[in-house]
Amino acid sequence: MGWIVSDPYSFEWWGGLKSADEIAISAFLVQMTKWETVAKVIENLRRKGLNYIDKIAELPLPVLEDQIRSVNFYKTKARRLKNFSEIVSKNGGLKKFLTVENRDKILEIEGIGEETADSLLLFANNQLVFPQSEYLRRVLSRVLNKKMSKKEAKDYVEDNLKKDLFLYKLFHAGIVSIGKAFCYLNKPKCDKCILKPLCRNKYNETL
Ligand code: SF4
Structure with a gap:
């Protein structure tokens, strides 16, 4: 992924993505997959109006699998992304959920390690947390x-x-x-x- 230096609150730092939702979705898709493939999947979701965590929470799993089929381990990733989306939706959305106070809760979610949690906090919700890596x-x-x-x-x-x-x-x-x-x-x-x-x-x- 290429970093794009932008204004402090912009989401575009994260490979030019347009929203916190797209950053969160891409964080699940990118493991063991080329960024170019992930960017195409995000673009496809965007075209279909599915580039939102709330929408993904409601999608039947087989439909989500179909949408992200081109990334490696798409079945596991679809299951994890849907689980994350459901938890976030139940907790009031990304802005409310991705906070420093919730870091331990975020780390309990399948597929989220320390680096992903910190990166989401910083880049998807502008929390002052430095990602370990x-x-x-x-x-x-x-x-x-x-x-x-x-x-x-x-x-x-x-x-x-x-x-x-x-x-x-x-x-x-x-x-x-x-x-x-x-x-x-x-x-x-x-x-x-x-x-x-x-x-x-x-x-x-x-x-
Ligand atoms: S060891 Fe130091 S100089 Fe060498 S590549 Fe790493 S940071 Fe750069």
Whole structure:
């Protein structure tokens, strides 16, 4: 997925999608699937007026399966997405449900791990939560030359980055992009990395 730098409250950061509903739907579809395929499915749902969590909650499961058939593991994803949509609808919609206070409840939903929960909070409902991720853990561990868990890396950012929505989104998008483009698990491309001047651990691949 390509990040699109936008105004702080825009949904378009998330691959150019248009709404919180589309971000939530795509979060379920994208696992183990190319973003281009997900974008086409979202476009198709949009054309049919099905790009809403409330609508998905009401769709019979076989119909939803049919709509998302082109993504990998579509049956599992359809079941999880429908379950999520029903829970969200019962709890008053995405805006009410996707809050920091509900983080533990969100994590109880099948198919939602820590990174997805935090990403939904930040990008689908503008909550000041920094998403933990393997990319964050790896890049920060190497830049600071300090072994960190995903949670420690997330806490480090939340403790040190100014509490500002635009900065949170930009920093997350930047870290994920650097992780994907340069900071590989093995043989990171340090010579091309924009963090090279800051990175204290250029040649250690083990962190
Ligand atoms: S300089 Fe190398 S180790 Fe440091 S963040 Fe960039 S790719 Fe990773």
